[in-house]
Amino acid sequence: HVQLVESGGGSVQAGGSLRLSCAASGYTYSQRYCMTWFRQAPGKKREGVAAIGSDGMTAYATSVLGRFGISKDNAKGTLYLQMNSLKPEDTALYTCATGYTLDPTRAACRYTSNWGQGTQVTVS
Numbered sequence: 001h002v003q004l005v006e007s008g009g010g011s012v013q014a015g016g017s018l019r020l021s022c023a024a025s026g027y028t029y030s031q032r033y034c035m036t037w038f039r040q041a042p043g044k045k046r047e048g049v050a051a052i053g054s055d056g057m058t059a060y061a062t063s064v065l066g067r068f069g070i071s072k073d074n075a076k077g078t079l080y081l082q083m084n085s086l087k088p089e090d091t092a093l094y095t096c097a098t099g100y101t102l103d104p105t106r107a108a109c110r111y112t113s114n115w116g117q118g119t120q121v122t123v124s
Contacts, residue, residue, distance in 0.1 A: 002026045002114040004096050009119030016086050016123070022079040022096035022116060034099040034109035037070060037081045039092035039121075048108030049094070050081060059104040063089075086123045093118040 008020040020037070034053045040046040050060045050070035058070055069082040079096055095118040099109020 002098060004098070004114055004116035006094065006096055006116045006119040009094060009121045011122040011124065012086055014087055014123055017082070017084045018086065018121060020081040020083065020094055020096075020119060020121075022081075024077045024079070024098075034102050035070075035072060035079045036097050036099055036108045036112060037079075037094060038097060038108070039090075039094045041089075041092040044092075046095075048106045051099075051102055051108050052079070053102035053109070057102055059102055059107045061107040083121070086121075088123050091121060091123050093120050095119075 003026045005023045006020060008018060010018060012018055034051060036051040037049045038046050039049050048061060049064055050068055052058050052070045052072055060068060067085045072079045096116045097112045098114045099112040101110045103110050
């Protein structure tokens with residue numbers, strides 16, 4: 001059973017930075033999984049923000065391109081999302097999830113399965 005635990009969220013002023021982490025346990029991490037960072041703001045649909053395939057290929061939502069960076073440390077079993085130049089519209093609950101193959105058109109992995117509980121990011 002895969003467990004994903006996010007951390008690193010918080011409140012920050014516009015223009016600031018945060019780094020989110022997603023620690024995985026319960027399986028041989030990430031070498032064979034695609035990983036996605038999703039976000040959902042109140043009253044809005046959940047959207048893929050960034051994803052990284054098992055081969056290291058990445059995809060980003062247009063709204064975060066050039067500001068966010070997704071990476072993973074296989075040795076630590078941890079997924080990261082570096083968020084720079086944050087804007088108020090980035091305010092949302094950010095959640096990581098495992099999947100199988102990268103879908104660049106959605107900045108997400110296909111067949112998403114395991115989910116974390118999420119970490120709140122608030123930009124004012």
